[in-house]
Amino acid sequence: MRYIEPHAHMVSRVTDDYVEMVTAGCQAVCEPAFWAGFDRSSVHGFYDYFCQLTEHEPKRAAKFGLAHFCWLCLNPKESEDVKLADEVLAIIPQFLDRPTVLGIGEIGLNKNSRNEMTVLEKHIDLAARHDQMILVHTPHLEDKLKGTRLILDALKSDQRIQPERVIIDHVEEHTVQLVLDAGFWAGMTLYPESKCTPARAIDIVEVYGNERIWMNSACDWGVSIPLAVPKTALEMRRRGHSAEAIDKLIYQNPLKFLSQCSKFKLTL
Amino acid sequence: MTRQQVTDLYFMEARSKLIDLAAFLDRVERAEGEEDFRVKAFRQALGELSKKAPGKARKALLTFSDPTIKPIAKATTKAACGAWPGTKSANSGKAGGFPRCLQNVKSPV
Numbered sequence: 001m002r003y004i005e006p007h008a009h010m011v012s013r014v015t016d017d018y019v020e021m022v023t024a025g026c027q028a029v030c031e032p033a034f035w036a037g038f039d040r041s042s043v044h045g046f047y048d049y050f051c052q053l054t055e056h057e058p059k060r061a062a063k064f065g066l067a068h069f070c071w072l073c074l075n076p077k078e079s080e081d082v083k084l085a086d087e088v089l090a091i092i093p094q095f096l097d098r099p100t101v102l103g104i105g106e107i108g109l110n111k112n113s114r115n116e117m118t119v120l121e122k123h124i125d126l127a128a129r130h131d132q133m134i135l136v137h138t139p140h141l142e143d144k145l146k147g148t149r150l151i152l153d154a155l156k157s158d159q160r161i162q163p164e165r166v167i168i169d170h171v172e173e174h175t176v177q178l179v180l181d182a183g184f185w186a187g188m189t190l191y192p193e194s195k196c197t198p199a200r201a202i203d204i205v206e207v208y209g210n211e212r213i214w215m216n217s218a219c220d221w222g223v224s225i226p227l228a229v230p231k232t233a234l235e236m237r238r239r240g241h242s243a244e245a246i247d248k249l250i251y252q253n254p255l256k257f258l259s260q261c262s263k264f265k266l267t268l
Numbered sequence: 269m270t271r272q273q274v275t276d277l278y279f280m281e282a283r284s285k286l287i288d289l290a291a292f293l294d295r296v297e298r299a300e301g302e303e304d305f306r307v308k309a310f311r312q313a314l315g316e317l318s319k320k321a322p323g324k325a326r327k328a329l330l331t332f333s334d335p336t337i338k339p340i341a342k343a344t345t346k347a348a349c350g351a352w353p354g355t356k357s358a359n360s361g362k363a364g365g366f367p368r369c370l371q372n373v374k375s376p377v
Binding site: 035077080110111112113114115116117139140141142143144145146149150172173174199200203238239240 | 269273277278323325326329330332333334335336337339340341342343345346348349350351352
């Protein structure tokens with residue numbers, strides 16, 4: 001089995017996770033910028049975090065034979081503070097040319113507030129001005145449907161944005177059709193309690209098709225499973241999906257999307 | 269897969285989850301106090317499961333979802349609680365949209 005982990009917060013994981021992912025067939029890991037579990041006190045905290053994502057973590061992953069890429073932004077959970085967001089957005093361009101930066105993400109919404117919308121629009125503008133791909137986080141639980149609608153409206157209202165270069169993550173049964181119908185890529189996150197279980201993710205593929213869709217573990221410092229993607233592949237096999245169908249979903253699809261960024265290479 | 273194969277593969281797991289749901293409701297009903305909006309939404313979602321129409325997971329998710337379309341004025345918490353409170357403040361776009369009593373509810377990241 002081979003797969004790409006397109007969404008994982010490896011700075012929160014231990015080296016054993018890298019070993020197990022590589023052992024399971026992981027060819028590359030992509031790490032969107034994330035909330036630390038607490039609010040960073042200033043732009044300096046983000047500067048250090050972006051250095052960690054673009055310098056330290058690729059080296060750590062390389063020790064285990066894994067290519068590591070990242071996305072940069074201020075996460076929606078910290079978007080209520082627009083002044084801080086402006087400061088963070090101002091330092092992002094100096095990182096965009098680094099060799100493992102794929103684009104802007106994971107931007108989006110958390111509680112669907114006006115300030116979050118303002119910061120989302122600023123991120124979209126930043127991505128458009130610098131010709132960057134976008135990875136979008138959609139809100140949790142009861143906020144997901146509304147947030148997904150607001151995000152789609154914001155993206156579609158900016159004529160510079162090409163939907164095929166945007167992945168909207170954490171879709172579930174009530175949002176996946178909205179995302180695919182609008183021409184965007186859809187990401188399914190495999191979590192033990194919230195978002196999608198492996199069985200539900202496979203259901204979604206069986207109902208909505210396997211084009212413009214991927215699966216990820218989004219493993220971080222919370223309850224999450226770094227091997228969720230290969231474990232879901234095993235579940236697909238149990239259901240009788242072919243090796244080709246599994247490979248398309250967990251390897252070829254993320255490869256197709258991510259390869260739109262010329263910096264995405266599977267060799268170290 | 270045939271319907272029989274799907275049943276063979278997933279029945280025991282689904283049965284276990286169903287009994288867990290039943291036990292959860294028994295637990296809630298044994299406890300003192302008023303039922304909050306999350307349990308009401310939960311019961312509404314359960315109602316979707318006994319209908320014969322397809323899309324049960326989608327419809328269950330919709331019963332928990334905020335149906336409004338305007339951004340709220342301000343996020344007063346980072347957490348989600350699993351069901352839309354349906355409060356006036358959430359509808360009007362005023363700050364919050366999240367019950368004060370649930371400010372410390374554990375939320376996924």
